[in-house]
Amino acid sequence: xxxxxxxxxxxxxxxxxxxxxxxxxxxxxxxxxxxxxxxxxxxxxxxxxxxxxxxxxxxxxxxxxxxxxxxxxxxxxxxxxxxxxxxxxxxxxxxxxxxxxxxxxxxxxxxxxxxxxxxxxxxxxxxxxxxxxxxxxxxxxxxxxxxxxxxxxxxxxxxxxxxxxxxxxxxxxxxxxxxxxxxxxxxxxxxxxxxxxxxxxxxxxxxxxxxxxxxxxxxxx
Amino acid sequence: xxxxxxxxxxxxxxxxxxxxxxxxxxxxxxxxxxxxxxxxxxxxxxxxxxxxxxxxxxxxxxxxxxxxxxxxxxxxxxxxxxxxxxxxxxxxxxxxxxxxxxxxxxxxxxxxxxxxxxxxxxxxxxxxxxxxxxxxxxxxxxxxxxxxxxxxxxxxxxxxxxxxxxxxxxxxxxxxxxxxxxxxxxxxxxxxxxxxxxxxxxxxxxxxxxxxxxxxxxxxxxxxxx
Amino acid sequence: xxxxxxxxxxxxxxxxxxxxxxxxxxxxxxxxxxxxxxxxxxxxxxxxxxxxxxxxxxxxxxxxxxxxxxxxxxxxxxxxxxxxxxx
Numbered sequence: 001x002x003x004x005x006x007x008x009x010x011x012x013x014x015x016x017x018x019x020x021x022x023x024x025x026x027x028x029x030x031x032x033x034x035x036x037x038x039x040x041x042x043x044x045x046x047x048x049x050x051x052x053x054x055x056x057x058x059x060x061x062x063x064x065x066x067x068x069x070x071x072x073x074x075x076x077x078x079x080x081x082x083x084x085x086x087x088x089x090x091x092x093x094x095x096x097x098x099x100x101x102x103x104x105x106x107x108x109x110x111x112x113x114x115x116x117x118x119x120x121x122x123x124x125x126x127x128x129x130x131x132x133x134x135x136x137x138x139x140x141x142x143x144x145x146x147x148x149x150x151x152x153x154x155x156x157x158x159x160x161x162x163x164x165x166x167x168x169x170x171x172x173x174x175x176x177x178x179x180x181x182x183x184x185x186x187x188x189x190x191x192x193x194x195x196x197x198x199x200x201x202x203x204x205x206x207x208x209x210x211x212x213x214x215x216x217x218x219x220x221x
Numbered sequence: 222x223x224x225x226x227x228x229x230x231x232x233x234x235x236x237x238x239x240x241x242x243x244x245x246x247x248x249x250x251x252x253x254x255x256x257x258x259x260x261x262x263x264x265x266x267x268x269x270x271x272x273x274x275x276x277x278x279x280x281x282x283x284x285x286x287x288x289x290x291x292x293x294x295x296x297x298x299x300x301x302x303x304x305x306x307x308x309x310x311x312x313x314x315x316x317x318x319x320x321x322x323x324x325x326x327x328x329x330x331x332x333x334x335x336x337x338x339x340x341x342x343x344x345x346x347x348x349x350x351x352x353x354x355x356x357x358x359x360x361x362x363x364x365x366x367x368x369x370x371x372x373x374x375x376x377x378x379x380x381x382x383x384x385x386x387x388x389x390x391x392x393x394x395x396x397x398x399x400x401x402x403x404x405x406x407x408x409x410x411x412x413x414x415x416x417x418x419x420x421x422x423x424x425x426x427x428x429x430x431x432x433x434x435x436x437x438x439x440x441x442x443x444x445x446x447x
Numbered sequence: 448x449x450x451x452x453x454x455x456x457x458x459x460x461x462x463x464x465x466x467x468x469x470x471x472x473x474x475x476x477x478x479x480x481x482x483x484x485x486x487x488x489x490x491x492x493x494x495x496x497x498x499x500x501x502x503x504x505x506x507x508x509x510x511x512x513x514x515x516x517x518x519x520x521x522x523x524x525x526x527x528x529x530x531x532x533x534x
Binding site for chain 1: 287335336339340342343346349350353354355358359362363365366367369370371373374375377378381
Binding site for chain 3: 230234237238241242245246251256257425429432433436439443
């Protein structure tokens with residue numbers, strides 16, 4: 001039953017998005033503009049590897065916040081009540097999370113080539129970096145979906161999303177940057193496995209807590 | 222003076238008196254870099270531990286509130302978070318002063334410091350969230366959810382990340398440490414009572430704030446019912 | 448008396464270890480002298496520090512007790528008010 005609900009909900013999100021690609025195109029535009037802004041700011045000066053990685057993750061972070069904000073915040077109250085009556089809270093939160101994972105995976109894996117082309121390629125270990133980027137997409141999606149849900153009940157939802165989300169995501173961001181640094185061979189790779197496993201653990205904790213807590217949030221409807 | 226009701230407050234005060242006297246007069250291990258400031262273990266570090274206890278109490282009440290919906294639990298959850306953050310602020314200030322004298326700078330790029338500033342940000346966000354929701358039930362429910370979520374997702378990291386990386390803090394990265402064989406009994410004898418003392422004081426603060434809040438609500442009810 | 452014994456024993460140990468260290472031409476960290484506030488303490492100034500701390504904390508405790516009493520009085524007033532309203 002849950003699986004069927006999940007499937008339908010995810011399909012609905014993807015269909016809605018595909019029909020009028022407002023959100024997707026808006027966010028892709030945001031991403032490209034940010035990269036361009038970085039390019040303009042640094043000009044022809046060669047960016048060193050460390051700066052490159054940091055810029056990449058900052059741009060990805062803001063893009064992710066924008067992308068995930070759409071899941072709960074831009075939903076009208078009537079539509080939310082309707083969803084409340086027809087689907088279980090587990091299905092709602094899981095479907096939004098999975099959809100956001102896909103969305104962010106597309107954005108991050110599209111953003112990476114843009115970065116590489118516009119700002120040069122300091123990445124030595126590309127498979128590891130792509131892996132780190134994918135992990136980043138998953139981590140941002142799981143973390144921000146729940147935050148987006150919480151923020152949607154506050155009066156100034158967009159700002160709340162940032163205020164609530166950033167402190168919680170900073171540890172994740174730190175780990176991602178450390179793994180990326182290993183990918184550009186700036187630091188010893190001995191600890192990289194530790195970082196990756198910690199990231200996986202955090203993701204599992206985030207998903208579990210979100211799924212456990214979301215029904216209580218949903219009841220506030 | 223109802224002893225049964227107030228004994229733990231008196232215990233807290235007595236413990237801190239003990240720590241103030243013993244903390245300065247007792248003998249301490251002689252370690253490099255730290256010298257005499259190792260005594261800060263009884264003050265600065267104890268406050269962090271007490272803060273952690275208070276924040277755990279806050280999360281527990283948040284969970285209770287989600288379970289039963291009793292508004293008193295929400296008040297308790299938020300006031301314990303309040304006092305917890307106050308202790309955290311004191312911890313940061315005292316840590317900063319300690320840092321200036323042992324590491325040479327008021328603030329350094331150190332994982333433990335980063336982790337603590339992140340947790341401060343998280344709880345500040347908690348208070349902003351509470352302020353931005355009008356409806357009391359929604360306020361309680363949503364802030365409880367955020368309290369639990371943020372605690373589960375980020376606070377445990379304070380203990381994990383510093384272990385994974387080098388840190389200036391004692392015990393990590395080559396500094397004389399406060400690990401098991403260094404924290405000898407002479408320090409433990411004062412350190413543990415200090416944690417207990419600060420925790421009891423924190424609970425006393427929180428208790429007063431909670432009672433004040435309850436009185437405010439009663440006043441509101443009276444005004445509304447006139 | 449016990450304190451004096453303590454201090455002399457520490458000084459003696461340090462002296463002995465440093466001498467043996469020099470003789471054996473092996474220097475470990477424990478033979479070096481760690482600066483502590485020994486002179487400060489021997490002049491009795493440490494008691495001033497303790498006294499200041501105790502006074503400050505007493506002031507704070509007094510404040511807490513007064514606040515506690517104030518709130519207890521307020522709570523009692525409310526209880527009485529409520530009792531009157533229920534009648």
